[in-house]
Amino acid sequence: MTHLAKDMTPDVKWRDITPGCNIFEGGTSASVQTGDWRVLKPVIDWDKCRQCLLCAPVCPDMSIPVGKDGKRGEFDYFYCKGCGVCANVCPFDAITMVKDEK
Amino acid sequence: MAYNLKENLMKEDRFSGGHRMCAGCGSPIAVRTVLRALDPEDKAVVCSATSCLEVSTFMYPYNAWKDSFIHNAFENAAATISGVEAAYNLMKKKGKIDETWKFITFGGDGGTYDIGFQSLSGAFERGHDFVYVCYDNEAYMNTGIQRSSSTPHFADTTTTPAGTVIPGKLQQKKNLTRIMVAHGSPYVAQTTFIGNFRDITEKAHKAIYTKGPCFLNVMAPCPRGWRYPTEKLMEVTKAAVETCVWPLYEVIEGKYVLNYMPKNKLPVEEYLRLQGRFAHMFKPGNEWMIEQVQQEVDKNWEDLLKLCNM
């Protein structure tokens, strides 16, 4: 029986779908790229960043990861939709929004 | 335990990227923050009323929820989670389950102030042990910005279009936070995104870990419906708090506590000006609308200060 999101292709037969179409795993949207919605792209200047972390909780798309060392890492451009909220809250102007050329 | 932004952010997000909420939307910020307030070892069942949040995080076969998730309908999210909580209690009593599970419901203002209100009220009256989080973006945004009972006075929406016939929404916003206090809930709080997120995180933790039905009302701006550029989100929430349009307070066992007192209470224009839905209020001849909103905000603020014994 098919119960994982990745197996739910258009070829799946109804008999192979779980009752109620349940998917028995969470967080499956992780495989969906939303970064291609972006018009502007946040770029960080690591020389200016003081790791105050004020940008990280405001991201609606979980695109500012904070590592086990308690420091923010590079943007996750796979999800980042380019809203610019992070750039606007950074007290040290370390984030610039630039045109995202694809 | 003292709040520490760094430690809070080092917790793994329980809400995944790849959801289809609009760029800059406030509601996923509310969700990820509330879910990060769970102790990592605790499990959770999350329920959502029909909303932007539900349709965008739960597109078969993809979902953004790492915890167990149930969607039922617009009007019965609180009833659905009540059933889950009751089943858990029975299974726990019978020894079929050892872990600690927490129960959290999210609804927009349409699903909370309006359509889901009867089931919310019922669940609070029965006293289920859960948290209801309203992410309040002050209109039915998912279907195209129709007014709800949470939409503020004079706001321009597609069903209250500001023009020569009406000046935007004719009624004031319903004060749901105080209505939930009147249910006798052990913990009710009003919050939004400010600075280092201490206010919302601490309130979410208290709401999750206070026994009984608890309520969080989170102002979650919508850049499309409120008509402001996406990057200004945190300016909008800050202005809401500094003008006392959206005061930060909590009510513990019926006792009101003000969590933030603005040093200089700003005039409401500072909040209204940021948003296109209030743009008509700044046209010549419409000054009376701003004056009226100022009076309403002042009245609510004074009432709140009295309730807080200040």
Ligand code: SF4
């Ligand atoms: S807000 Fe700015 S300075 Fe602070 S961590 Fe983010 S990028 Fe760095």
Ligand code: SF4
């Ligand atoms: S631009 Fe928006 S989506 Fe991208 S990292 Fe910044 S806050 Fe997140």
